[in-house]
Amino acid sequence: MGEARRQTLAVWKFSSCDGCQLSLLDCEDELLTLAERLEVAYFLEASSATLEGPYDISLVEGSITTAHDAERIREVRRLSRVLITIGACATAGGIQALRNFADVEDFTAIVYASPDYISTLGTSTPISSHVPVDYELNGCPINKRQLLEVIAAHLIGRRPRVRAHSVCVDCKRRGTVCVMVAHGTPCLGPVTHAGCGALCPAYDRGCYGCYGPMESPNTTSLTSQFRILGQSDQAISRVFRGFSAWAWQFRKASEECERT
Numbered sequence: 001m002g003e004a005r006r007q008t009l010a011v012w013k014f015s016s017c018d019g020c021q022l023s024l025l026d027c028e029d030e031l032l033t034l035a036e037r038l039e040v041a042y043f044l045e046a047s048s049a050t051l052e053g054p055y056d057i058s059l060v061e062g063s064i065t066t067a068h069d070a071e072r073i074r075e076v077r078r079l080s081r082v083l084i085t086i087g088a089c090a091t092a093g094g095i096q097a098l099r100n101f102a103d104v105e106d107f108t109a110i111v112y113a114s115p116d117y118i119s120t121l122g123t124s125t126p127i128s129s130h131v132p133v134d135y136e137l138n139g140c141p142i143n144k145r146q147l148l149e150v151i152a153a154h155l156i157g158r159r160p161r162v163r164a165h166s167v168c169v170d171c172k173r174r175g176t177v178c179v180m181v182a183h184g185t186p187c188l189g190p191v192t193h194a195g196c197g198a199l200c201p202a203y204d205r206g207c208y209g210c211y212g213p214m215e216s217p218n219t220t221s222l223t224s225q226f227r228i229l230g231q232s233d234q235a236i237s238r239v240f241r242g243f244s245a246w247a248w249q250f251r252k253a254s255e256e257c258e259r260t
């Protein structure tokens, strides 16, 4: 009996900083084990050697910010049996989605000496706004353990076990004193997806939501708490406009504050 065919993996980059792809490279020892089941067929950050598709699993980093991106993601979808988006840019539009709240030409005029050469869309949007996505993994960057779990689960055809609770739960687990309760520091932990192990509060800083919204975030209640802490509505709106500003839950919360 011959050996089972290894499934093929492709990794794609759109508008992003490459941090999530680096999380995959950071797996190091685990990558060797993974390579027994998975053939890395297209991953330009790791190797210029590529295999032609179609691919069993595609990991997609980055958001759609150009007309070319919008065309290319449709081709990636066509070539991929399973398409998994990784990171805040791919799942929510990323920090570059701040343009969605303004006129992109105001930004290009400030940043570039010759903005006429810049060809960009007026928005930065997540991959799921353009093509069907099979799984979304939050984080900025993603957590490598969660990434390995998601890949392993898709290899054997089961549901990934990625916990959807808030950062607060991880604070309690590690015994971190709550910075909001103890010091009045605004913290997005109650509405943010777990994955980082509650890193910032462990260093006496409020969470700024880089893992994006948790499954069912109560942003209304957190907004009330921020007001009790003396935050202005303008300041609260800005707190929700970080790496996952365009995720609908955070977007709604920030827009509600702008309206009041």
Ligand code: SF4
Pocket: 167, 168, 169, 171, 172, 176, 177, 178, 179, 180, 181, 187, 188, 189, 190, 198, 201, 206, 207
């Ligand atoms: S510090 Fe932030 S994340 Fe931790 S328990 Fe308090 S509110 Fe939640």
Ligand code: SF4
Pocket: 167, 192, 193, 196, 197, 198, 199, 200, 201, 206, 207, 208, 209, 210, 211, 212
């Ligand atoms: S900002 Fe929040 S989600 Fe991001 S690393 Fe800090 S505690 Fe974790």
